[in-house]
Amino acid sequence: MVGTNLKAETMSLMEKRTAVEAEMNAIIHRLSQPGGPGLSGNLIDAEGFPRSDIDILHVRAERRRLAELRNDHQEISEKINENIQLLHSARLSNVSSCVKDSGNDADSNQNSSLVNADASAFPSNNIQRDSPVSMDVDLIISKPFALIDEITDASPAAEDGLQLGDQIVKFGKVEAGENLLERLASEGRSNLGQAVPVVIMRQGAVINLTVTPRTWQGRGLLGCHFRIL
Template sequence: MVAMNLKAKTMSLMEQREALETEMNDIIARLCQPGGPGISGNLVDQEGFPRSDIDIPAVRADRHRLAELRNNHEDITEKINENLQVLHSAKVARNSSSLVKGEGEGSIQASYNSNSVPSASSPDVLPEDSASTMDVDVFLSVPFAIVDEITDGSPAAEDGLQLGDRIMKFGNVGSGDGLLQRLASEAQSNQGRPVSLVVMRQGSQIILTVTPRSWQGRGLLGCHFQIL
């Protein structure tokens, strides 16, 4: 039961995060519509006066709300990752335990360290029966970035990337540190060559192929990734 409770909590957190992302996507779409100021564009004209073509109070409210949502998203993602680590560790422990139980049935010999397995009193321990029914791997791929800006006619747009897509993998880049630098390096090193891109879009996992290339705009893709 503890295992299923932890899994249910993780799924609930993922649903909460998806709701946050939906609201974030709506705000980003409003800010980045044609003629809009974008996520961080100037709210004043070239002469330093407030822009008359946008609703500045509304833009400021949207940007403030977006910052709040991103903070909440970061907190929830951290909790999800903690749960994933527990679920994954429990799965590894379950596999190790299965090897030990098989010693008497054949010639398989397993070296087993009981200290590596959580004690039964730990609230995060997964009972063997429930652990065997869980597919922990479905949780292990977590989006690490979101497309918050994309230019019409850019390589990214032409190759099928959409505003709000959550990036799960870009070429050889997955989660980790220094993501922006690694993403830029991956695009640079694959200029003119197709790169596999895995995204989460409206709850579905989609595999795309994008080709970083020179075009009339900036960069090789013409989009911006916001790290989650």
């Protein structure tokens, strides 16, 4: 019963996170329009006066709301990860108990079936699920190390399929560890113009993509910002 309730709570959190990401994307899109103020652009003109081409109060409200949503997104993601770890701990404990209890009574074929059935419940990172929100959340086994908290329209990251809120499990050769920002930057520079395999977690689903770091009209080689988790 506890596991069922925890799973239901996690599914609800995933749906809530999806709604938060949609609102964040909408705000970012509005602020990043051509000639717009951007996510952190200056609101005064070259002479030091408030810009007359934008609604400054509205822009400030949008930026403030975006900051609130980012905090909400982080809290929800942390709770989801906490629930997933609890679900996995419960699953592994149950499997271990089943194997131990059935060891003396079941024949080798039955034991083999039990092990194979459990192994099939833990997919590799190469599996992409089509309905992430409806997935069985205790199948997630990878731990992300970074979150995309900013992404620019028409940037290499956006064009190659990355989205705001994606959690990075693996970027090229970079996995969880130390000096992650430096390693991510180095991986991007060393693969300029080359496709880099990326494993992400999106709404609880593990997805494989390829991203090509390249020069474009904006900043950096990807046009997104990684926040280390």
